[in-house]
Each structure stands twice: as C-alpha cells, then as structure tokens.
Amino acid sequence: MKFCPDCNTNKEFSEFYKRDYGYTTRCKVCHINRQKLYTEKTGYKIKSRNKPRILEYNKFYYRNHVLKFTFKSAKYRAAKLKRTPHWLTQEHWKQIEAFYIEAKRLTQVTGIPHEVDHIVPLQGKNVSGLHVPWNLQILTESQNCSKNNLTYSDKSAIIKNKEAEKAAQNEDDPNKCGAW
Numbered sequence: 259m260k261f262c263p264d265c266n267t268n269k270e271f272s273e274f275y276k277r278d279y280g281y282t283t284r285c286k287v288c289h290i291n292r293q294k295l296y297t298e299k300t301g302y303k304i305k306s307r308n309k310p311r312i313l314e315y316n317k318f319y320y321r322n323h324v325l326k327f328t329f330k331s332a333k334y335r336a337a338k339l340k341r342t343p344h345w346l347t348q349e350h351w352k353q354i355e356a357f358y359i360e361a362k363r364l365t366q367v368t369g370i371p372h373e374v375d376h377i378v379p380l381q382g383k384n385v386s387g388l389h390v391p392w393n394l395q396i397l398t399e400s401q402n403c404s405k406n407n408l409t410y411s412d413k414s415a416i417i418k419n420k421e422a423e424k425a426a427q428n429e430d431d432p433n434k435c436g437a438w
C-alpha cells in the first residue's frame with residue numbers, strides 16, 4: 259500500500275504510475291487531475307511520447323471548431339481593420355453567420371474545405387471591402403487562393419457598398435446594431 263497525499267488515502271501500488279525512480283507520489287487519478295489543472299492554468303501541454311497523437315487531436319479539434327474560429331477571426335479582422343459598419347442590424351449579423359454555417363456544412367458534406375471570402379477584400383489595393391453580408395461568398399480553399407482579379411460580382415459589390423454607405427449617412431437609423 260502507498261499513501262496519496264492528494265486524496266488522503268492508502269491505495270494499492272497498482273493505483274500508482276511506475277517510473278524509473280519508483281512510483282509516482284500521487285495516485286493515477288490525482289496525478290492526471292494535477293496535469294489537467296496545470297494544463298488549464300498554463301495552457302502548456304506536457305511533452306510526451308504521445309506528442310504526435312496530441313498534435314493529431316489538436317488538428318481534429320480545430321477542424322471541428324473551425325466555424326467558431328473562422329467566424330471569430332473574421333469578426334476580429336474586420337473590426338481591427340474598421341471594415342464593419344456600425345449600422346449593421348441583427349438581421350445582417352444573422353446573414354453573416356449563415357455564410358459561416360453554410361461553409362462548414364459544405365466542408366463536411368463534400369470533404370473539400372470551403373471558406374467564407376470577402377468579394378472585395380477588406381484590405382484591397384485600390385478599394386477596401388466591408389464585412390457585410392453582400393460582400394461575402396463561399397469559395398473552396400483553392401478557389402480562394404487563386405482569386406486575384408476583380409470579377410463582375412466584385413464590381414457590383416463595390417457599388418452596393420457605396421450605396422449602402424451613402425444611405426446610412428443620410429438616415430440616422432435608431433435600430434443600428436451596437437455590436438461594435
């Protein structure tokens with residue numbers, strides 16, 4: 259029998275991990291709990307022989323939470339670049355989110371990564387687009403990478419952006435969304 263100071267009980271040796279130097283101070287249960295606590299506190303994953311497995315898991319986790327990541331990072335990027343108009347309504351936000359949900363669905367159904375793209379880039383060379391529903395489209399990763407010239411839909415989005423900005427200047431919308 260061996261005493262575990264964490265759970266304050268005597269346990270069989272089989273309840274402890276075996277190491278080169280003998281048995282771990284704490285029982286298996288408490289040992290794992292400590293590691294979890296440490297990881298949560300520091301965000302640091304303990305190096306182990308399982309590293310490839312952990313990396314694989316992280317990838318898996320990322321894929322499964324990709325909607326959350328992409329939606330948040332797009333929101334962040336747009337906010338940072340000040341390309342999200344203050345006059346977006348709740349309805350607009352729902353429409354924006356729908357693009358990210360649809361991109362995730364297409365990714366899952368087809369197995370081909372789909373991304374939400376800004377038709378007019380947020381940081382374009384000549385003109386900068388807005389983070390608004392009508393400036394969004396769903397592309398596959400490869401389509402997105404090969405995209406470099408303005409297309410017809412790009413031009414119409416530019417015009418629509420200008421019209422919307424003008425309209426917003428003319429009216430003081432009391433329902434404007436204060437998300438930012």
Ligand SMILES: [Zn+2]
Nearest residue numbers: 262265285288
């Ligand atoms: Zn214990």
